[in-house]
Amino acid sequence: MRSWTGRIGAAIVIVLVLVAAIGPLVAPYSPTAIVGIPYQAPSGRFLLGTDSLGRDVLSRVLYGGRTVIGLASVATLMAYLVGVTIGLIAGYRRGLTDATLMRAMDVVIAFPPILLLLVLATGAGANALVLVIGVAITHVPGIARVVRAATLDVSVRGYVEAAAARGERSGFILGREILPNISSTILADVGIRLSGSILLVASVNYLGLGLRPPTADWALMISENREALTTQPPAVVVPALLIAALTIAVNLVADAVARSFGTSVEERGVAR
Amino acid sequence: MSEPAVRAEGLRVELLSGTPIVEDLDLSIARGQTLGLVGESGSGKTTVALALLGYRRAGVKIAGGRVTIAGETMVPRVEREVRRLRGRLVSYVPQEPGMALNPSMRVGEQLRAMLRFHAPSRQAGPALREALEWVELPSDEQFLRRFPHQLSGGQQQRVAIAIALICRPVVAVLDEPTTGLDVLVQAGLLAGVRRLREESRLTMVYVSHDLAVVASIADRIAVMYAGRVVEEGPTAELIRAPRHPYTRGLIEAVPDPAKPRRLQGIPGVAMGVGGRLPGCPFAPRCSQRVPHCDRELPALEPSGAERLVRCFEWKRTPPLVRLPPQLARLERDASRVLLEAEDLAASHRGRRERVTAAAGVSFAIERGESVALVGESGSGKTTIARCIAGLHRPDAGRILLDGASLAPLAAQRSVESRRRIQIVFQNPYDSLNPRHTIGDAIARPARLLRGLSRAAAPGEVASALERVRLPAGIASRYPPELSGGERQRVAIARALAAEPDLLICDEVTSALDVSVQAAVLELIADLRTTLGLSVLFISHDLGVVACVCDRVIVLRDGVVREQGPAGRVLAHPSDPYTIQLVSAAPAIARGDEDTDGYAMPATPASP
Amino acid sequence: MGVRTARPPLRLTLAARHPALSFLARRIGAALLLLLVVSILIFAGTQLLPGDVANAVLGRNATPEALTSLRHQLQLDQPASERYVDWLTGVLHGDLGESVSAHTAIWPFIRPRLANTAILALCTVLLMVPLALALGVLAATRAGRPLDHFVSVVSLAMISIPEFVTGTMLALVFATTLGALPALSLIGPGETALDNPEILILPIATLLAASLAQTTRMVRAGMIESLRSEYVAMARLNGFDERRVVTRYALRNALAPTVQVIALNIQWLVGGIVVTETVFGYPGIGHTLVDAVSTRDIPLVQSIALIIAAFYFAVNIVADLLVVFLIPKLRTAQ
């Protein structure tokens, strides 16, 4: 990663992940403990003041990154597991399998995302798993399409044909011959998708369809405390800034990664 | 004729990092003359061609030197000014017209846009007609309303040339205009260019990696190696008596369909950008190198009338010699048949209709025999090969191995029959998985098909590499670190690791430079004799076929037009299509014989 | 986006006979089939929700006795499959049925809300497309220079901020503090959003923030790719001036992928508009869908979801048609 913006992004991501990871160890209070009266201004005791219930904002901020970062990452990972599998199979098998899988993806895309999340959240209960599944599902069709296109491309390459000619199992061909060679295509938009997941997780939590109070979560903090925007700004602004910083940073990294893949592709193009 | 049409002095082009691509390049072309610029891939031909128009690709800069076209300075000059001269003073014909024509603009519009911009005063109608006539294209409205994708490759290239000529430039730079075209189409286009050269006063720079093609077009030839011109001189003399060892090597490596003989490659690999050493860049591959060559770069010096050469030892360059012809094969013997195709029919399901790729194709391959499958692009060669390898399900017909019918798809075949037939693909850049080491790639078929143990793999890999004359150390490396020729050798080694009886080679050399091609062909010929392999050799290049094959099968539109011993089919073809193919194949008038080039059939490219 | 172009609709031979018509017919046929699948899935999904419309309608008055009685009146005691078939039969006859919570026919009930969302989305798109094209082209032609960096960073930041933050901030600044614009999208009885356009400004700005940035980036990427193409290099080698190269050569060929991006954004707009609608109390369809789910008004949920899905497919088809139109290779015979 050569660009300075990418490096700044990476630095921010690392810092925020560290905050999320070790934050709970250094938090002065329990994130759910009521330690004061609501909406106290920052003071020596509460560095960022208190929130709507009189909990310590700093402690909740330190705890609240886990859910955003963790859930978004897990959701993105899950989306890739499913999407890559579907895309690989569709692209390699072609024909009817391909058509069926891709039409299924069309159906998923056409299913309004809010409805999906609403039904999941209300039907299966609002918990982390449901949130992760819901967010993952929204990514799957996109990933499957990209992977399918790349697979279509790679599956006619000589080495794949050679593997087929010597009678390798499909699993080997997909996993060992094709997958490693489409990984850069796949990785190129991981960052974008991750930041999309973060935004979606945050929005869903904000709408009350995701995690529920009293979980300490940056997005939830914004919605819980947003009425104190003018009276106790840190309770809203700090988590909002952290989410924005996180997504901006992830996007910066994603941009740089995509660009580095992009240039290497270009260079390959020129060299030929 | 005081001012030459093209003059380049001390031209230097570098990457932005400062690594030179082209260095101290001097050229001078008199008006009406055609200069051929040859050299292997990466030698800097395109870079030079573009620099003549004052153009540089992204990531590259023109770092020094001067270029003038008909007295107008092109380099150094600001982009805004130089751009106005492009297209009207000097124009460019790109290598791949399919990519270089605006896909969303009609042919007529692309031509008219040039006129409107560069010569608004000229009448569009006559100008269009004139330009299209030069390239032997119709100029009716119906044709002008076509989009580029509605043209054949040859037509696209002709349109590109028409665009380049429509503003009547002084100089036209043609960058590999026939590379990638079928032989017949190429022959037609070359004939057109030749006529243009004779009938107009156009000055041309003709860039190509194919010495035979350039020799048929150019008045003078400049040979490039590693960003420098290593030899320059009048075409006939240069071909007859090359003075630079590299030029000589190139000529030696060009196969000849009419007079097959063993080829001789230049050892080693061409030098890329970067890593250039202080001495002569060709020294590592040179057979007449002296210690001095490694230390100092020779200058491009006159070596007689109108000839320049960049070699300290050019006087020692031996004259071209006639190499022994290919050994003739034994008589046919039906009991020795290894593989037989019976009434093979195959097709591809297109978007709607089916494309027939083979219709009733029958042939047999004997043990130890090398059979060539030739034909123009799309004639079904690859499809037939894939049917045999079990990668494509035939519509009808049988494939017999030792008399036993084979299942249509590889997955259904026995391990043994999968082992006995191995295939090597055309593109060296995708025949090896870039994510697997060379060792893994070679060991895999041996382990899967021969049940080789994990422990025995390294030894097997080493011997396979040795067989294809690659160092054993290469086993731990990855394909991207290898050159094209090395990769094709590895692909062959991988096939050989299965200890096959039949090796299918699908255009294994067409993506390689001639010098490398020669070496790979040599290797295949050697393997045949040492291992007693049968080979099904697919190629569109009759010269290559003539060098390595015993028997030739000529294919067109999925139908066998003619088959028979290579010597007879290529020297005395009977089918009209074969006759056309043979006569269209470019060949070089070498110094060792007395042919005057080759005949040009006046077949225009079929639309 | 590149992926989309690889999808089957873009067929060469299809265009050979009745290009547009047969293309349309096949796409619409497929879309209808997919819609059926979508509607079954949605129905199945809604069956999993706890509680039912009777609970929602009766609220705190939901005595067990009243619940039974209302369920019977609303025919909720019939098997789910029967209710689905009833609804589907209605739809096939052009009747979306009755909302079980509002006791009115669904179509007149959602029509004004659909119109409101359509107005909002349309205004956003009408602003977004030219702006995104202009900004994207500007950034691409100045790639790597300060203006490009500025556009990149700003758009990145805009994409990264959730809409609910953008919306709340805009309302805080322009409505409650400056009092310049209404904070709440009040649409009077019998009016549409167009009757007092000022209520559209903040919602549009909010939607625009994210979607414009996204589209701009895509246009930029498409343009950069197009500017790197050989035909652009060739146009320069043919001596055309840069303005002509950018418009006639680069932009013209970058439009097709841009259309796909814009289509995606429109789909996103309609699917994701609910956040903005919530922030500004904008009476649109997203909101109605959320309400319908929370009141378990399944015919209403079904109908809205079906309309949204149909819209998705329609946008896809239109985009593909446009692409076919923009890429001569796809629309002309060989």
Added chain:
Amino acid sequence: FGGDDDSSSGAATGPTGKPQRGGRLRIAMVGGGGTETLDPNAAVPNIDSCRATCLFNRLTRLKPDLSLENELAEVFEPNKTATEWTVRLRSGVEWHDGSPLVADDLLYTLKRMGAPDSTLAGKNVTNMIDLGGVKKLDGRTLRLPLKSGSASFPELFQSPQMMIVKDGETDFNKNPIGTGPFKYVSFTAGQNSLFKRNPDYWEEGLPYVDELVITSTPDPQARLNALLSKQVDAMEQLSFQQTKTQKNAGRIRVLQATGSSMVPIYMATTLEPFTDVRVRQAIRLIADRDALISNVQLGLGAVGNDVYGRGFENYNDDLPQRKQDIDQAKSLLKAAGKSDLRVTLFSSSAGPGMLESATVFAEQAKKAGVTIQVDNGPADSYFGPKYLKQNFAQTQWPTFTIFSWYQQAMTPQAPFNETHWADPQWNKLLREAEATLDETKRKELYFELQKIEHESGGYLIWGFYPLCDGLATNVGGAVPSAANGFSNFNLASWWLA
């Protein structure tokens, strides 16, 4: 009492002087989405009830001080044993279509509610009446025989769902005909309604404004923004934080009334672990009520004492105020063998501060060694299938009379007997109280009832929340009232300066 208009510094006040006529009054309320209806008897969300009071009238109503007065009833009298009530309607009241209000309208309304397949809330009331035995005494008078004596019977008619509708009326969403201060103009469920002044309204001089627009705006911030940017003249339900902030900011007037509205925690007395009264008592002792009020309601609410009815005549304020007593709670739990009690508290954000109070309470319980897991369910189905089957949960009740509440939540017939309350002694006492027409006597009996609840009931009523609504400073005539959850909005008496 009941309404306590806050006078903290900085709070804005309404205009003074004589009421002015005319203008368009615009109100933003929470709304109920597509379920909103103009059928007054089927009203559920506040917005329905508020519209019902604009278009219709009922027999009785609660005044801001929470005492009962007649509305359409001119006379509402019991016989000696309170088993038969005679109601005479006001004379001279006209429906919006000009026809007079008659006894048949009342009879129709009662029969509509009491129909066998009726889903209306009023069925709970009509079930007490022997509908077959109702006698029309004259054109304006009915005699209602009850199945058993009920001295508090008229109280039941103050509910907004008890509006009198016109004889034969069935479709209310298209041009409903009422007797109320406003007439119907238009209505779109989930969006807005437009009403106009009823010039022939029977209450002298009312209403003041010409037009009334009521808009559904679920998002609290959006409502406040609309009020602050003068898009509306009043908004329903300021959150506690908004109330605090806006009181200090002084840009709007806050109408605040605390009655008996509450989001208590309840324990089902027939389900483990709460079958043991000691566990119930312990749970009630765990609550730090002051902390709950200050943290959840930002100090705006009033402390509760585990009995309902604050603000009403019969509310027992002689009972000792229960306070947090962790030691006592621990020892009770120990005695009950539940020292390390773990229990799930079902909660949701279905009422103001509901979820928050669960969260705070769970924290407080830790001190007593009780682990409370808060299960936060979706608000829209909180009173759905699982309701009344949970052992430990939260609920919400608005301010209505104590007897109404008993009818809903405590008696054997109560449809929402959340605590599964079935105390024979308590039931007997209630029957006795309701057969007692003497007010002092009845009050004593009510005090007894509440004493039992205080000792062994299933509710943990830790506090009462205030109704806080926001008004633009040019709105006059608004009087705070806690009744029924929306009575701050007695829109007929409002005027615009």
